[in-house]
Amino acid sequence: MNTTANSQADQQANALETSVGGEKELRQLVDAVPQHIVVISGDGRRLHANQIVLDYHGLTLEEFLSEDAPVKCFHPEDLGKFGSLRRSGMMSGTPWEAEIRLRRNDGQYRWFLMRVKPLLDDQGRVVRWYAAGTDIEDRKQAEAELRQLVDAVPQHIVVLDGDGRRLHANQVVLDYHGLTLEEFLVIDQSKCFHPDDWENYHRLRQSALESGRGWEAEIRLHRKDGEYRWFLMRSRPLRDSEGRIIRWYLARTDVEEQHQSRAALESAFEEIKRLKEGLYRENLALKEEIDQASLFEEIVGSSEALRRVLVQVTKVAPTDSTVLIAGETGTGKELVARAIHKRSQRSSHAFVSVNCAAIPAALIGSELFGHEKGAFTGATQRRLGRFELAEGGTLFLDEVGDLPGETQIALLRVLQERQFERVGGNRSLTANVRIITATNRDLKAAIHAGTFRSDLFYRLNVFPIDIPPLRERKEDIPLLVEYLTERYASKAGKKIKNIDRRTMELFQTYHWPGNIRELQNVIERAVILCDGESLSVDKVWLQHESPRAHQPAKGLGRLGARQEKELIESALAESRGRIAGPSGAAVKLGIPRSTLETKIRSLRINKHRFRSQRAVAVCQECLLRAGSSNRRIRLTPSLASCS
Numbered sequence: 001m002n003t004t005a006n007s008q009a010d011q012q013a014n015a016l017e018t019s020v021g022g023e024k025e026l027r028q029l030v031d032a033v034p035q036h037i038v039v040i041s042g043d044g045r046r047l048h049a050n051q052i053v054l055d056y057h058g059l060t061l062e063e064f065l066s067e068d069a070p071v072k073c074f075h076p077e078d079l080g081k082f083g084s085l086r087r088s089g090m091m092s093g094t095p096w097e098a099e100i101r102l103r104r105n106d107g108q109y110r111w112f113l114m115r116v117k118p119l120l121d122d123q124g125r126v127v128r129w130y131a132a133g134t135d136i137e138d139r140k141q142a143e144a145e146l147r148q149l150v151d152a153v154p155q156h157i158v159v160l161d162g163d164g165r166r167l168h169a170n171q172v173v174l175d176y177h178g179l180t181l182e183e184f185l186v187i188d189q190s191k192c193f194h195p196d197d198w199e200n201y202h203r204l205r206q207s208a209l210e211s212g213r214g215w216e217a218e219i220r221l222h223r224k225d226g227e228y229r230w231f232l233m234r235s236r237p238l239r240d241s242e243g244r245i246i247r248w249y250l251a252r253t254d255v256e257e258q259h260q261s262r263a264a265l266e267s268a269f270e271e272i273k274r275l276k277e278g279l280y281r282e283n284l285a286l287k288e289e290i291d292q293a294s295l296f297e298e299i300v301g302s303s304e305a306l307r308r309v310l311v312q313v314t315k316v317a318p319t320d321s322t323v324l325i326a327g328e329t330g331t332g333k334e335l336v337a338r339a340i341h342k343r344s345q346r347s348s349h350a351f352v353s354v355n356c357a358a359i360p361a362a363l364i365g366s367e368l369f370g371h372e373k374g375a376f377t378g379a380t381q382r383r384l385g386r387f388e389l390a391e392g393g394t395l396f397l398d399e400v401g402d403l404p405g406e407t408q409i410a411l412l413r414v415l416q417e418r419q420f421e422r423v424g425g426n427r428s429l430t431a432n433v434r435i436i437t438a439t440n441r442d443l444k445a446a447i448h449a450g451t452f453r454s455d456l457f458y459r460l461n462v463f464p465i466d467i468p469p470l471r472e473r474k475e476d477i478p479l480l481v482e483y484l485t486e487r488y489a490s491k492a493g494k495k496i497k498n499i500d501r502r503t504m505e506l507f508q509t510y511h512w513p514g515n516i517r518e519l520q521n522v523i524e525r526a527v528i529l530c531d532g533e534s535l536s537v538d539k540v541w542l543q544h545e546s547p548r549a550h551q552p553a554k555g556l557g558r559l560g561a562r563q564e565k566e567l568i569e570s571a572l573a574e575s576r577g578r579i580a581g582p583s584g585a586a587v588k589l590g591i592p593r594s595t596l597e598t599k600i601r602s603l604r605i606n607k608h609r610f611r612s613q614r615a616v617a618v619c620q621e622c623l624l625r626a627g628s629s630n631r632r633i634r635l636t637p638s639l640a641s642c643s
Contacts, residue, residue, distance in 0.1 A: 178224025375424025
């Protein structure tokens with residue numbers, strides 16, 4: 001007996017020693033875990049805490065297991081919430097979790113996620129509770145920053161959990177409804193919606209929760225002042241790594257103004273439907289439709305000839321290719337150039353226009369490329385040329401056929417090498433400029449006459465566009481007349497409602513040698529003289545060219561080349577270098593302008609030198625006057641003035 005008793009005692013001692021050793025080993029293992037671990041008995045008494053817990057709170061194990069330890073360890077605002085969750089979890093015997101703030105040994109509080117799970121015996125009774133705490137302070141701070149960011153967003157943002165319960169709303173939502181966050185999370189949601197829209201919203205929401213797909217709809221929401229406004233609502237799910245929906249994000253955008261505009265538009269359409277009669281209203285609607293279809297960057301018309309030009313403009317505009325626009329005077333070549341610029345990638349930069357025929361030959365180089373200080377008499381400071389002013393944009397050279405030879409060479413270099421030098425300078429500058437040129441001259445004839453370089457022509461003629469004269473697009477005349485009448489009448493403060501029928505017939509039968517520019521002048525003159533609501537013109541204004549303008553130069557034809565040259569130079573001197581116009585040399589000689597241009601080229605007459613003769617004469621007179629008074633005289637480079 002004694003032997004048996006001793007054997008049983010030895011077995012119990014060994015078992016106890018094994019148990020104590022195992023428990024010690026387990027505690028060492030738990031102390032090594034970086035999380036906070038607390039062991040609780042089945043009835044809720046704290047039994048153990050790992051070293052991480054004790055170090056965090058700055059307590060001994062005995063102090064931590066005391067009854068007043070929760071008061072020392074928990075944030076006062078979280079103690080009640082945690083106690084309620086603890087009692088509820090222990091009564092149900094199911095796992096539970098909570099986010100709470102725990103006091104650190106330095107007096108600071110940090111957020112922790114506490115997860116509590118039960119250990120059950122064979123009969124399903126809870127014998128232990130294991131609580132694991134994870135520091136989530138950084139996550140909480142990130143969430144706080146994110147909430148501040150979301151509050152700054154002008155849209156309404158609402159966050160739901162995977163089951164559709166409201167978790168958060170940004171400040172814009174709360175201000176709109178006049179609620180606190182706590183009120184918004186518990187309020188009957190139907191009170192936030194228009195009664196007629198609640199059922200549709202609820203149906204969409206339930207369908208999304210079941211299918212897991214986002215949705216959107218336009219719904220009216222109740223504002224704190226009692227008004228309802230339309231919102232576009234979009235809902236999207238957030239899934240975890242396993243594909244489960246853990247959040248729903250709802251964005252609401254105010255579209256009240258769009259709805260009001262739509263309602264106003266629908267009302268306007270209803271009004272239009274009731275207007276079945278009325279010729280004036282029908283014409284007005286037709287006019288608006290035609291204007292929208294026929295206006296292209298202020299280029300008015302719908303004829304087939306013009307459409308072909310606009311197709312070319314549309315195709316070449318996005319490129320950087322050089323464009324040569326050819327057409328008679330007044331056809332709108334600069335408008336086409338501006339349309340190309342506006343539709344190009346350079347539209348945000350400058351469009352610089354230069355009329356090459358309006359600048360004296362001696363100054364055209366300085367005008368285009370600029371000059372350095374002291375480059376010539378009167379150059380008192382550096383001046384930027386048109387190429388530098390147009391940097392990054394478009395340079396439009398109108399009447400490019402009138403460029404003198406030396407300027408043609410400089411322009412050719414820019415086209416080939418993208419470089420130029422200022423007049424009087426020796427440093428090469430880079431030109432990042434798109435070049436568009438225009439002319440009303442026959443450049444091929446100028447090449448044969450030796451007044452225009454063939455290599456420059458081929459550089460300019462990369463993408464040629466021919467503008468049709470107005471006589472070849474007569475179907476555009478009614479549109480142009482109406483457009484120009486409205487423009488000039490608006491400027492003059494007049495109300496002109498219609499065009500006289502005979503006037504329109506006269507416009508369409510006239511051949512318009514000055515093209516659209518001539519039409520503009522006639523319309524402007526008619527608007528100024530118009531006293532009523534109907535525009536009309538006197539047919540005397542539109543006199544066809546006299547027969548002698550079309551007759552060949554019989555007088556010149558009978559003269560020899562020398563006499564012919566002297567006669568033309570005399571006419572140019574009288575007209576001060578002007579060729580076209582009422583006081584031009586062509587009228588004085590009784591020949592067409594094109595014929596005179598051809599003869600000037602063939603006889604190698606420098607027409608530009610006649611343009612400055614008047615200024616030279618004036619300055620010579622000043623020199624004579626100054627001689628008696630001993631004053632100093634300075635001539636400007638253009639010889640256009642003296643001082």
